[in-house]
Amino acid sequence: MDIFSNILFGFKIVADPLNLLLCFVGVFLGTLMGVLPGIGPTAGISMLLPMTFGLSPESSIIMLAGIYYGTQYGGSTTSILVNIPGEASSIVTCLDGYQMAKQGRAGPALGMAAFGSLIGGTFSILALMFLAAPLAQIAVKFGPPEYFSLICMAMVSSVYIAGGSFIKAVVMIIVGLLLGTVGMDPILGRTRFTFGSGTLIDGIGLVPVAMGLFGVSEVLMNLEESLERVMLKVRVKNLLPNREDWRRSIGPISRGSILGFFLGILPGGGPILASFVSYAVEKKISKNPEGFGQGAIEGVAGPETANNSASGGSFVPLLALGIPSNVVMALFMGALIIHNVTPGPNLIEQHPEIFWGVIASMYVGNVMLLFLNLPLLGLWVRLLKVPYRILMPLILLFCVIGSYTLNNNIVEVIIMIIFGVVGYIMKKFDFEAAPLMVAFILGPMWETSFRQSLIMSGGRFSIFLLSPISLVTLLISMFFIVVMGLSYYRKAKAKEIIV
């Protein structure tokens, strides 16, 4: 089938009333989570993943994808109106968006964020359509050494992106890989670290770990502070940007679309990186860089376009190679596995309804989001006033239900609580959970590729250097490690930091 026939097939999947409803529910919930600070796409997708257990795989991914790119739309609302980013990918939008709101231009800021998101999202879907299938055909030829090296690069990139302490991020990767060894040995079928527990034979569940680390721990952190939000008392009017706004924004939107998409593909990349890089680029090439931070519409248009474009780009490595590029994609991978779908280069061929259905749903979802974000702005603004003391018990309830319904086993809830406490303590000591989560999900695949490679080569490590793809990806990983190591060494020498 050619691409045109495939996309028609995808629209046929989306046209199913249930899938249309789920797409709407996904983008609605995603926008809601984007608007509400304290609940990010990672925690949100973890909490809502159990709602998809009774659905078909394509319906589940349609809804979860809607949540993911919906959060990118919603995050800009609080950034512009309250100067609090709803999501990490909307942090830079605070810089100029809030200034625009203070100048009485909240409407054009919100409008341009929504339109930029639509354009960026549409671009990334088109690119995904044309790029993923050819990439998957190349990836079919990958063997264990190539997969091992690609996964190493994904993990190294997540350390690079984590920022903060290099040593702590490396510790998190190793701990994540160790947690992934609990359960059945993937090659010989022997149990490891189960200590007689029937629950642990299948390994530690993805959902309880994700909910604990990102949901429960976030709640515990938020208990420390009072989340009183000072709402800007402005009347939001005139949501349509004027001609001058469009003239200034068309460049940032175009650049943000391309930049965002390719940064989304990169292992460790995604919307957060894309929004920061877009802002930096726009400021660098602007004729009036001093205007940035004072209400420059370019500072809203570029990053908001880039973060939405990146959310589409993030799907490329997952759907084409079966390797998630960031922690949210790792959760998607977990969702596919829970639905008995093996992510990998054969996914497009074996499950075209998932690939083309999700792509078509993204077109539909992006249009829904434009109508949700602009006319319903008043609703989102009112939601900002919901106090955290009402949200918090609801978040915990969803976490418990989600963990329990995985296997109707209360032990999963206990695991979630344990990881909630662990995640909280980790946050207090500045250990980021994202690298741990990426390594935890990729661990079994990483170990299988590693051991299979050694079996194939008779114990020789040179197998990883003999394949060109494996060699190149390992060199890229080494490059990142050297850059991070040098940066750490320089900082340690200058400031005498220890970690």
Added chain:
Amino acid sequence: MTRFYMIPFIFWILLSFFAMIFSYKLDLGSLHNPGPGFTPFLLGLLLLAVSLYPMIRYFMKKKEADETPNEVCSQVNYRKIGFVLASLLGYSFLFERLGFVVSTSIFLVLLFRGMGNSWMSVLIGSAITVFITYFMFTFLGVRFP
């Protein structure tokens, strides 16, 4: 950087010994035929190396290290956190014994009230939440006790 910040690394070192000891008891195998203990042993060794490094640096730089009081514990709201964790554990204990509706109602009443909401909003909010979540998840094919 106070000695308090070394505590996690002590934990990771203990975890690395745990991983190495228990994976050694599984079969390590050989390089050309790695056993089930091979990878966790290797990871334990790596974790030990990475965790020892900051500890060694701390003891080497101890005299120059900034020993200002740590801020990790100062912002911890022990009462609220203890309350939330106790509620979660109690809810887990009662969930299968009392069923979804009763245990969830108790859980929500406790938490809403514990967070400072008025009794009226606690009771109404809990009832609505239990009703909506029960029917929403049941509609999606989830089974509750």
